[in-house]
Amino acid sequence: MPRVKSTTEPALALAPGSSGCWLMKSEPDEFSIDDLERRGTEPWSGVRNYQARNFMRDAMQLGDRILFYHSSCAAPGVVGIARVASPPRPDPTQFDPKSAYHDPKSTRESPRWILVDVAFERRLRRPVSLTEIRRHAANLAGLALLNPGNRLSVMPVEPAHFDLIVSLEDL
DNA sequence: GCCAACGTTGGC
């Protein structure tokens, strides 16, 4: 997950008309909501899946809302809200031979891997666990997170689903 | 283009 240093900047203003919603996974041992809160803004490096890349490259808009999800941990679930904070650009770790994300087949002329910056917005008042999200599956039809065997680390979320999941923080 | 082998993800 993200390992590249970035200067901390204030979250960008919401792009007018931005309405896209996303869910992005991170292993908290690698990069947690605490880390994002400290950093403010983080380049989302290390995505090496074409479908996830295509969402960042082709569909994300500045200001889009993100459910920040902790995966591969004791309590998988949504723990915070972030925003898309940059246009898509090449992931610099693909060019770095010392990086775990180095891709020798990628060139600067034709970069294979793309990232966006992700800006912290807020934590949820309490984590909303995957188990709990599943309990609301009837109202979350089509939510990719609930697809069996889903392994995508970046996925679209319908705005109504986004709002429902966030609303669970107050139950 | 097929498909078996292999690697990774991620919940449990």
Next chain:
DNA sequence: GCCAACGTTGGC
């Protein structure tokens, strides 16, 4: 640590 699901690789 286990295992199911899925993506990628590479031989043919």
